[in-house]
Amino acid sequence: MAFYIVPDLCKGCGACAGVCPREAIVLLPKRAAIEPVRCDECEECLFVCPNGAITGGLSDAGTGENNTVAAG
Numbered sequence: 001m002a003f004y005i006v007p008d009l010c011k012g013c014g015a016c017a018g019v020c021p022r023e024a025i026v027l028l029p030k031r032a033a034i035e036p037v038r039c040d041e042c043e044e045c046l047f048v049c050p051n052g053a054i055t056g057g058l059s060d061a062g063t064g065e066n067n068t069v070a071a072g
């Protein structure tokens with residue numbers, strides 16, 4: 001499950017594209033979009049978006065990879 005950008009929240013500032021190490025974010029005329037096949041869920045883009053427009057990933061239960069509850 002890749003991350004994705006909520007179109008209504010994105011202002012197209014491009015900050016996220018600048019930090020994505022996998023070049024998974026493409027800038028469109030008025031917003032950005034994430035190419036799911038490239039996204040590595042590194043979360044870098046989450047922290048730079050000033051509008052909280054980037055979401056998805058682990059919150060959509062399914063992979064179970066990083067959802068294990070460790071003892072203690």
Ligand code: SF4
Pocket residue numbers: 003019020021022023024025034038039040041042043044045046
């Ligand atoms: S989570 Fe990482 S790889 Fe995916 S779009 Fe954001 S910065 Fe790029």
Ligand code: SF4
Pocket residue numbers: 005009010011012013014015016017031032048049050051052053054
């Ligand atoms: S940082 Fe946020 S508002 Fe700016 S282009 Fe990326 S998703 Fe859109």
